[in-house]
Amino acid sequence: MYSLNTPPHPLLLPPPLLTMSSTTTTSHLLHPFHHHHLPKPKPSPLRLRLRSALSDPRLLHLAEKLEDSVSPSLPLLHNLRLSSSDSILSKSWPTRRDDPFRYTDLSLLKSSQIEPSPPSPSSPLPDEPQLFPNRFYILDGHVIPSLSSLPNLPNGVYVGGISGVPDRIAGSVLDSFSGFRDGDLFWDLNGIGAPDVAVVYVPEGCRVEEPLHLKYVFGGGGGERRLAVSNPRVLVVVERGGEIGIVEEFGGGGGDGFYWANSVAEVAIGEGGRVSHSYVQRQELGSAHTKWTLVQQGSSSTYELVEISTGGKLSRHNLHIQQLGPDTVTELSSFHMSRSDQLLDLHSKLVLDHPRGYARQLHKCVVSHSSGKVVFDGNIQVNRYAQQTDAGQQTRSLPLTPRPCINVKPNLKIVADDVKCSHGAAISNLEDSQQLFYFKARGIDTQTARDAVVFSFGAEVLSRLPYEALRKSLASDLKGLIADKETIHLPDEI
């Protein structure tokens, strides 16, 4: 739960030294670049004011229910909640006319009755092999210290709920909330409905050897056309020269599938810091999964993301990376497999404003079901001062059905004039694949060969996961998904 030198259990203790008085902490809460945006904290409890001409009544109704569902006694979240409430007043449910949702059908959410997940999480956790010694559980958005195990954290590292953040780092933690203004309604709903924030703090120069496994578990509690929504939120702060590996894993056991996981992860990396981020989404097939990942990279920092998404009926990942200084390294790899009536969507945006950034993005997807859909919108902006940027972007799709639905839009917007940038999009045909022939030439039957080629396609991304235990677990999962011919619709033998 916390570092070795931190006092016990924050949830059992009243927030000790951090009781916020509006004057002392305001400066922490305000992000330097967005001073004008965040409203001043008010002493009164949060309450939405929903009398705006632009408001969407249904959305505001949901926001109100979320607001009522969270405990008001977390003063450190006061400003986040307030700014989110403020922002949602101008939002409405997106339609296909809104560009970011042009190919993303949200009807699962629109047609369902949405209720906040039950306040006291009680769902039993699945008994499963543990991949990492450092584990932290987040159940329906609530941090669960009693289930977590953090034996291998160096001194000064904090992992726990926001109310337990030690005083010495409170300022840094609060400074690291981005105050991001370009979020969509999912971002705002999370800001309103997050019951807590799991804080991961790595002090200056500290290298955390063992990765931290964040396990997100969802109890469900909805039903037919009813989804229980929960809003997990994580804040990762890595100070100058610090290093950590984070594994975010969603789903993968238990739950009835009638839920909507609407999560946010904010990652702030200081100068020369490094975050290796593995994101595994294997939610129940009936569920909705929306996620924001917002990363701020200080100069000379490194951020590496490997995403493996195979779950959910509706899955949308908004990935937004801002470069705060020169010489950053950003490597993004994702693999999506749509193998039933499901939509997997990645909208990524990398904004480079400083010189000599290095960026690589690889997106790969398989659609193996006639109703499966994949959406990718990958945007890299190389702005005026981002000279000598080296950016490359690749997307490759492998359709296994006759009429797959794959929308990919890799795009680079380049304003700087001294840059090296490339991008490419390819749709492969399994039947023409050299690899398929190679297997067959060695006597391997067509079906086994096909399965192996599909696996190999995903394995290029899988192999970038830095942890062998996780790679093996996911490889075995992927083989199972490929071999499961109930859900795979391969074209007939030619």
Next chain:
Amino acid sequence: MALTLPSLLSTSSAASSPCLPPHRTLFTGPSTLSLNRSCRRRRSGPRASVAFDSPAEAGERGGSSSGELLLEVRGLSAVISESKKEVLRSVDLTVHQGEIHAIMGRNGSGKSTFSKVLAGHPQYEVTGGVVTFKGQNLLDMDPEERSHAGLFTSFQDPVEIPGISNYDFLLMAYNARQKKLNRPEIGPIEFFSVVDPKLAMLKMEKGFLDGHVNGASGGQKKRSEILQLAVLGADLCILDEIDSGLDVDALQDVAKAINGLLTPDNSILMITHYRRLLDYIKPAYVHIMEDGRIIKTGDASLAKQLEEGGFKAVSAT
């Protein structure tokens, strides 16, 4: 009869490109097979006549004997499936058990295409001719059936397959064969005892097995192909530029391994640019390919002639 050595040597595509019926039954019936078997002459000399250590003294294999007919190619023509460009024009070739053949030719002469067409590569479409392998119509078979029938093609530049380890791939291929032969499949642990001696033979590190298929350097890829050959076995082994990308030491290792795999019953068809490979694996027959056809067939001296005078000297005759 086209089976015998003299007629083979006299074969040139210009002289003979007979349009044979598509299902030539001469060698397919059991009676023919048994006849062939009874006629078969085993070589009398020591089997390992190809010694990589002393190439100068090594004899040529298959030169003094011809075993059972293994592969017969008559008038094989093919186009690239997509562009319909003609790439093979009536190729004739006969290989008996225990023979070593080499095909030489310039870049783009059709050597590699020929090997891929024999392996059943979907990139090419056969437009004419007959190919009989062990009495069966090879062109009717899928690539995997050709493999099960005993044809192994070592590709010039085998495709990389990320995420599948060499070990898993070998096991998959090995078990596919076991299944085809109605033998029990083998587990991943037992399989190591099958692979380990072959690795040693090729002087390969055990760590190689963990790497993914064809992910290694050019030289390792070639060894990997030979490792597959060693594990799977073959009656006819087509080696497409097995020497490219290998330094002398690596070439010797590979050649030694290939020679070690030879039995009186199996045969090699190797494709190469350079004569140096022929110092290590000695062919009895050398074929020169040009513009999609075999224009000349001779013994090893043809390779020498080629080296001295270039392809011009050979194609001019």
